[in-house]
Amino acid sequence: MIATFKETITSLRDLKYGQTIVKRTAGQAFWYWTKYYLVLTVITLFIAVAALTYFVPQVSKFLSQKLPQDLAFTIKDGKLSSPLKQPLVYEDSGFTFVLDTTGKIKDLSDYKTGVLASLEKLVFKDQQNKLNEIVYKDFGNFEFNRDIAVDWTTKNKGLLWGAGLGLFLLLTLFYGGFLYIYHLIVVLASAFGLWVLSLILRKKISYPDTLKIVFYASVLPLLVSAASFLSPSQNISFLIQLGLFLLYSIGWLWYLPKTKK
Numbered sequence: 001m002i003a004t005f006k007e008t009i010t011s012l013r014d015l016k017y018g019q020t021i022v023k024r025t026a027g028q029a030f031w032y033w034t035k036y037y038l039v040l041t042v043i044t045l046f047i048a049v050a051a052l053t054y055f056v057p058q059v060s061k062f063l064s065q066k067l068p069q070d071l072a073f074t075i076k077d078g079k080l081s082s083p084l085k086q087p088l089v090y091e092d093s094g095f096t097f098v099l100d101t102t103g104k105i106k107d108l109s110d111y112k113t114g115v116l117a118s119l120e121k122l123v124f125k126d127q128q129n130k131l132n133e134i135v136y137k138d139f140g141n142f143e144f145n146r147d148i149a150v151d152w153t154t155k156n157k158g159l160l161w162g163a164g165l166g167l168f169l170l171l172t173l174f175y176g177g178f179l180y181i182y183h184l185i186v187v188l189a190s191a192f193g194l195w196v197l198s199l200i201l202r203k204k205i206s207y208p209d210t211l212k213i214v215f216y217a218s219v220l221p222l223l224v225s226a227a228s229f230l231s232p233s234q235n236i237s238f239l240i241q242l243g244l245f246l247l248y249s250i251g252w253l254w255y256l257p258k259t260k261k
Contacts (some may be wrong), residue, residue, distance in 0.1 A: 018252025072145035217249035
């Protein structure tokens with residue numbers, strides 16, 4: 001990978017490096033680009049492991065400080081009870097949670113989406129106004145309170161760490177895989193656009209050669225995208241990525257030999 005880093009630095013310093021890139025095979029250019037995806041994935045995994053190792057031991061302390069002292073739910077003989085003041089209504093971003101075992105709030109007709117925890121059942125309402133119900137008898141007897149939550153997280157730190165890592169790997173597999181395929185499609189389309197431009201500029205280059213150039217030119221924008229992933233200025237980041245891609249893809253193309261008239 002060190003050799004790849006050195007080649008990247010060399011290519012970015014030289015707008016005539018396109019003459020070297022087109023001598024590579026399409027497979028080599030593809031692997032060059034893919035290696036950066038793999039490196040970013042490993043770095044992200046390292047950060048995730050470090051974050052889990054740091055934060056998981058603090059979960060029980062966080063819950064003991066943030067959860068209300070009277071937070072408790074008990075299901076016995078198919079009925080829910082709680083010392084919380086009711087009716088309790090919590091709304092966030094259009095979703096509503098309602099706790100009312102007194103019967104004052106009988107349905108979710110006043111809310112777009114949400115969950116109603118009544119005396120004997122849970123009622124779910126989605127954005128299509130579809131309702132689903134789960135009766136507490138299906139759960140059996142059940143008890144939850146703040147002390148139980150704190151005690152469980154204290155005794156199951158390893159399980160929480162493993163679950164967090166498993167969730168991260170699952171998200172990486174699907175979301176990272178989606179991004180990889182999406183960017184690959186963008187590369188293929190961009191290579192076609194660069195090939196059309198090469199015809200206008202009368203450059204002696206084929207579509208596979210423009211594909212090689214685009215793979216190389218996509219590396220720096222990829223790194224900028226990763227560095228600015230959590231940045232609030234995504235529009236500025238996109239413009240920077242686009243500018244860098246155009247600079248190197250067109251720049252490398254510009255210095256390639258022209259076809260003879």
